[in-house]
Amino acid sequence: xxxxxxxxxxxxxxxxxxxxxxxxxxxxxxxxxxxxxxxxxxxxxxxxxxxxxxxxxxxxxxxxxxxxxxxxxxxxxxxxxxxxxxxxxxxxxxxxxxxxxxxxxxxxxxxxxxxxxxxxxxxxxxxxxxxxxxxxxxxxxxxxxxxxxxxxxxxxxxxxxxxxxxxxxxxxxxxxxxxxxxxxxxxxxxxxxxxxxxxxxxxxxxxxxxxxxxxxxxxxxxxxxxxxxxxxxxxxxxxxxxxxxxxxxxxxxxxxxxxxxxxxxxxxxxxxxxxxxxxxxxxxxxxxxxxxxxxxxxxxxxxxxxxxxxxxx
Numbered sequence: 001x002x003x004x005x006x007x008x009x010x011x012x013x014x015x016x017x018x019x020x021x022x023x024x025x026x027x028x029x030x031x032x033x034x035x036x037x038x039x040x041x042x043x044x045x046x047x048x049x050x051x052x053x054x055x056x057x058x059x060x061x062x063x064x065x066x067x068x069x070x071x072x073x074x075x076x077x078x079x080x081x082x083x084x085x086x087x088x089x090x091x092x093x094x095x096x097x098x099x100x101x102x103x104x105x106x107x108x109x110x111x112x113x114x115x116x117x118x119x120x121x122x123x124x125x126x127x128x129x130x131x132x133x134x135x136x137x138x139x140x141x142x143x144x145x146x147x148x149x150x151x152x153x154x155x156x157x158x159x160x161x162x163x164x165x166x167x168x169x170x171x172x173x174x175x176x177x178x179x180x181x182x183x184x185x186x187x188x189x190x191x192x193x194x195x196x197x198x199x200x201x202x203x204x205x206x207x208x209x210x211x212x213x214x215x216x217x218x219x220x221x222x223x224x225x226x227x228x229x230x231x232x233x234x235x236x237x238x239x240x241x242x243x244x245x246x247x248x249x250x251x252x253x254x255x256x257x258x259x260x261x262x263x264x265x266x267x268x269x270x271x272x273x274x275x276x277x278x279x280x281x282x283x284x285x286x287x288x289x290x291x292x293x294x295x296x297x298x299x300x301x302x303x304x305x306x307x308x309x310x311x312x313x
Contacts, residue, residue, distance in 0.1 A: 051292075058286040064279030076286040086287060088263070089271040090294065093247060096182055096267060100246035103186035105238050108193025113223075115194070116201055126198075130191035140188045141255025145171065148180065148256075171257050174264040181265055185252050189245075193238040200231035236306035243302060247295050 058076060062069045080086040111129055115122040132140060147153045148170035158166040171177050204227055212222050228235075250269040253259065259266035259274075268291050276284035 054285050054289055054292075057282055058289045060282050062282040062285070064281065072282075076282055077290075080283065080286060080290070085271065086268075086290065089266055089268040089287075090290075092178070092264070092266055093249070093268045093291075096178060096185075096249060096253075096265070097243050097246040099179060099182035100185045100249070101239055101243040103182055104189055104242045104246075105193055105235070107186055107190035108238065109197050111190060111194040112197035112201060116198060126191075126194070129194060132188045133191040135188070137188060137251040138255050140184065141252040144184050145256045172261050174262050177257060177261060178265050181253050181256055184256065185246060185249065188252065189242070193234075193242070196234050196238055197231060200234035201227060204230050232306075232310040236303070236310060239306060240299070240303050244295055244299055247291070247298070 057069075059071060059073055060069045061072045061075075115125050115129075150167045150169050150172075154170065155166045155168060158168075170180055208226060208230075209222060212226055217225070248269060249267050250273070253265055253267055254270055254273070257265045259270045268287060272284050272287045272291070275287065
């Protein structure tokens with residue numbers, strides 16, 4: 001009877017161990033998560049961590065007037081909703097966001113239809129209309145503030161055209177100033193939906209349009225019955241981004257009106273900026289938390305409604 005004995009385990013030498021470690025390091029470096037890790041670190045440090053602290057500080061009495069920070073529970077929320085300023089700023093912000101979403105998409109769709117043909121002139125025009133998108137929003141706001149003041153360029157042009165002196169304060173009315181600022185915001189960003197709508201229009205098969213023309217459909221019928229329904233995903237993206245993005249508006253309004261006149265254009269972000277500047281840090285973080293929750297609560301039904309519209313069309 002013979003017995004077999006298992007071979008004794010061999011120990012790796014220094015060279016083999018270094019090679020194994022190098023292979024493991026190489027495999028880790030080539031893993032897809034290794035390339036995404038720096039981006040996740042930056043996202044965590046500069047977005048998730050401040051957002052977490054924003055939730056925490058909303059329930060404290062943090063301010064520049066106290067050396068220590070104490071927990072106060074829901075007192076900040078109670079005071080903000082009781083004095084009415086938060087509700088007023090939210091109403092102004094929602095009105096501004098709706099105006100921007102309508103105007104920005106209207107301007108972008110009209111430009112896409114006008115510049116759809118791939119000609120040299122249209123290519124140059126597309127670049128010109130996209131330039132405001134990459135410009136500083138503060139710079140755009142200050143330029144329009146200079147144009148729209150009573151002794152600005154717009155009134156000078158109107159005075160020359162009409163032959164009478166025009167001194168309209170375009171940014172000084174509590175009735176229409178919010179609309180004027182929304183037009184400026186839509187003008188600055190209309191180049192982006194223009195390109196997205198144009199990309200959607202170019203994906204429509206020419207055979208479908210040719211069949212519609214053979215059936216006697218005019219230009220308007222082709223657009224409303226065929227082309228517009230087929231670019232529904234582009235409409236969803238543009239409306240959602242314009243509406244939710246303008247809820248966080250600040251720079252253009254701050255540069256043109258700074259929330260005036262009579263706080264008629266005071267968006268919630270401007271209100272937060274002023275509150276933080278007064279040293280009331282906890283109240284400012286509470287308002288930013290409310291804005292965050294409003295945007296999240298608005299995003300899901302808006303995107304869901306637009307998605308259902310895509311399915312219907």
